[in-house]
Amino acid sequence: MLIADPFLKDNHFTRSVVYLCNHDKEGSFGFSLNKRFEFNLNELVEHIQILDIPVYVGGPVGNDALHFLHQYSTITDAQKIKDGLYWGGNFNDVVSLLQSGAYDINKIKFFVGYSGWGANQLQEEMNEKSWLIAEADSKIIFETSCELVWKESVKKLGKDYREIINYPIDPQLN
Numbered sequence: 072m073l074i075a076d077p078f079l080k081d082n083h084f085t086r087s088v089v090y091l092c093n094h095d096k097e098g099s100f101g102f103s104l105n106k107r108f109e110f111n112l113n114e115l116v117e118h119i120q121i122l123d124i125p126v127y128v129g130g131p132v133g134n135d136a137l138h139f140l141h142q143y144s145t146i147t148d149a150q151k152i153k154d155g156l157y158w159g160g161n162f163n164d165v166v167s168l169l170q171s172g173a174y175d176i177n178k179i180k181f182f183v184g185y186s187g188w189g190a191n192q193l194q195e196e197m198n199e200k201s202w203l204i205a206e207a208d209s210k211i212i213f214e215t216s217c218e219l220v221w222k223e224s225v226k227k228l229g230k231d232y233r234e235i236i237n238y239p240i241d242p243q244l245n
Contacts, residue, residue: 072090072204072206072224073087073088073204074087074088074203074204074221074225074228075087075201075202075221076201076202076203079201081201083103083130083186084201085240086105086221087104087221088103089102089104089130090102090104090140090207090212096190098189098192102127102138102180103128103130104127104211105221106127107125108125108128108183110126111124112126112181115137116166119166119169121169121170126181126183127180127217128183128184129182132184132186133184133187134184135184136184136185137181138159138181138184139160139165139179140156140157140213141158141160141165141178142156142179142209142213143157143174144157146161146165147160147161148160148161156207156209156212165179178213203225203232205224208227211223211227222236
C-alpha cells in the first residue's frame with residue numbers, strides 16, 4: 072500500500088492510501104481506498120437493485136470505467152493479485168451473486184477510475200518522499216471506514232510514524 076505523506080498537496084492524493092495492484096518497468100496502477108464517490112453502485116449501474124453499495128474514487132485516471140477488488144477466487148476471469156486478493160472479473164457474475172445474497176459486500180470494493188503512473192514516475196515520487204509504503208492489509212482495504220483508512224495505515228508503520236497522524240494538512244496554517 073502507498074500511504075500519502077501527510078504534506079502531499081496533490082488534490083487527488085491528499086491523505087490517500089493506494090492499494091498498488093501492479094508495479095513494473097512499464098508503470099504502476101492501483102486504487103485509492105479512502106475517497107468516496109458521490110454515487111452508490113445502484114445509481115451507476117441500472118440493473119443493480121441493492122442500495123447502499125458504496126463506490127470509491129480509485130484515482131484520477133480512466134474515470135469512465137468501474138473496477139473492483141475482492142476476496143473471491145471463484146469470480147470468473149478475476150486477476151489474482153496475491154493470495155486472497157483479486158482484481159476484476161466478470162461483472163455480470165458479480166451482480167448476480169450480489170443480488171442473490173451469495174457474496175458478502177464487505178469482501179468487494181468498487182471503484183470509478185484508478186491511480187496510474189508511467190514508467191519511473193512512481194519511483195520519482197518515492198524519491199521525493201511523497202509516499203510511505205506498508206504491507207497490504209485486507210482489513211484496511213475492505214473493512215476500515217473511509218475516514219480512518221489513512222490513519223490506520225500510518226499506525227501499521229509503527230510507533231515512529233504515529234505522530235504524523237495528527238499533523239495538519241497545511242502546516243503553514245498551524
